[in-house]
Amino acid sequence: MTTTDVLEAARETVLDQGIGLDEVGVLACLRLPDERLPELLALAHDVRRRWCGDAVEVEGIVSAKTGGCPEDCHFCSQSGLFESPVRAAWLDIDGLVRAARETRETGATEFCIVAAVRGPDERLLDQVRAAIEAIRVDGNDVNVACSLGILTAEQVDRLAAMGVHRYNHNLETARSHFPAVVTTHSWEEREATLRLVRDAGMEVCCGGILGMGETVEQRAEFAAQLAAIEPHEVPMNFLDPRPGTPFAGLPVLSATDALRAIAAYRLALPRTVLRFAGGREITLGDLGTRDGLLGGINAVIVGNYLTTLGRAPGEDLALLEELRMPIKGLSASL
Numbered sequence: 001m002t003t004t005d006v007l008e009a010a011r012e013t014v015l016d017q018g019i020g021l022d023e024v025g026v027l028a029c030l031r032l033p034d035e036r037l038p039e040l041l042a043l044a045h046d047v048r049r050r051w052c053g054d055a056v057e058v059e060g061i062v063s064a065k066t067g068g069c070p071e072d073c074h075f076c077s078q079s080g081l082f083e084s085p086v087r088a089a090w091l092d093i094d095g096l097v098r099a100a101r102e103t104r105e106t107g108a109t110e111f112c113i114v115a116a117v118r119g120p121d122e123r124l125l126d127q128v129r130a131a132i133e134a135i136r137v138d139g140n141d142v143n144v145a146c147s148l149g150i151l152t153a154e155q156v157d158r159l160a161a162m163g164v165h166r167y168n169h170n171l172e173t174a175r176s177h178f179p180a181v182v183t184t185h186s187w188e189e190r191e192a193t194l195r196l197v198r199d200a201g202m203e204v205c206c207g208g209i210l211g212m213g214e215t216v217e218q219r220a221e222f223a224a225q226l227a228a229i230e231p232h233e234v235p236m237n238f239l240d241p242r243p244g245t246p247f248a249g250l251p252v253l254s255a256t257d258a259l260r261a262i263a264a265y266r267l268a269l270p271r272t273v274l275r276f277a278g279g280r281e282i283t284l285g286d287l288g289t290r291d292g293l294l295g296g297i298n299a300v301i302v303g304n305y306l307t308t309l310g311r312a313p314g315e316d317l318a319l320l321e322e323l324r325m326p327i328k329g330l331s332a333s334l
């Protein structure tokens with residue numbers, strides 16, 4: 001297949017018919033030379049507009065429990081097993097309500113409560129239930145999402161009953177690369193939680209981190225594995241090598257490789273909310289944020305990420321206005 005064929009074929013199947021690229025197609029896009037990158041990004045942008053519309057989903061994220069996690073995800077400064085600078089800390093209900101209010105005030109429709117745990121215990125589930133109740137008492141209609149690690153079927157049902165409408169659980173990387181990234185739990189355990197979440201009727205948010213030493217082939221493998229989950233949303237992170245973690249010494253992904261991946265993942269997932277998550281500042285810088293939004297991304301996080309400071313909310317919202325991309329409303333579906 002020539003490089004021209006790759007994009008021509010993608011235009012027909014993905015843009016015209018809404019059928020995502022398979023692993024082979026994604027790999028061909030990831031192998032396109034830099035000169036073809038603008039063309040690839042333009043096609044991804046067309047696909048995003050055609051199948052998702054112009055609106056951008058804005059989300060806020062807050063950490064209910066930070067640091068001290070018993071797992072050993074090699075990229076994560078919240079693991080209690082590494083010499084990481086992040087110490088264990090809990091946020092109280094008032095703090096969660098305040099964060100939800102500030103999130104909603106930016107125009108965001110999603111508010112995700114995150115905890116650095118293998119899976120939730122009773123204390124954490126109680127805290128989430130109390131927080132959701134308090135957020136509603138506060139008159140806040142924001143959609144509440146959660147990211148609390150690996151779940152049992154019973155925990156999935158409890159979260160659904162609390163009104164959690166979306167659950168984030170990242171597969172992190174290709175199945176074949178996962179053992180080089182995490183040893184304390186398996187890719188299959190993560191996948192099982194995602195299936196339970198979907199069966200319970202909650203929206204599935206599942207993504208990962210690129211730049212963790214995976215090959216380009218594994219990047220394509222991961223795109224196909226994500227597509228098989230049929231997630232509502234895919235957060236795309238790029239490794240920001242944190243001091244004290246086993247991946248501290250890995251090189252940062254180049255901006256061109258990151259943009260190629262964004263566009264290729266959009267072609268694999270034409271209807272999915274594709275979100276810029278962590279690491280985009282270090283990988284892409286300001287210009288890259290714009291390129292990403294014009295190359296397949298249609299969701300952003302406002303405020304700070306979990307352990308590293310993201311851009312100020314105003315900057316992203318101003319950029320959306322400049323690009324004439326409306327913020328998705330609560331009742332609209334992408």
Ligand code: SF4
Binds near residue numbers: 071072073076077
């Ligand atoms: S990624 Fe999640 S499960 Fe893994 S160490 Fe970090 S907080 Fe724990």
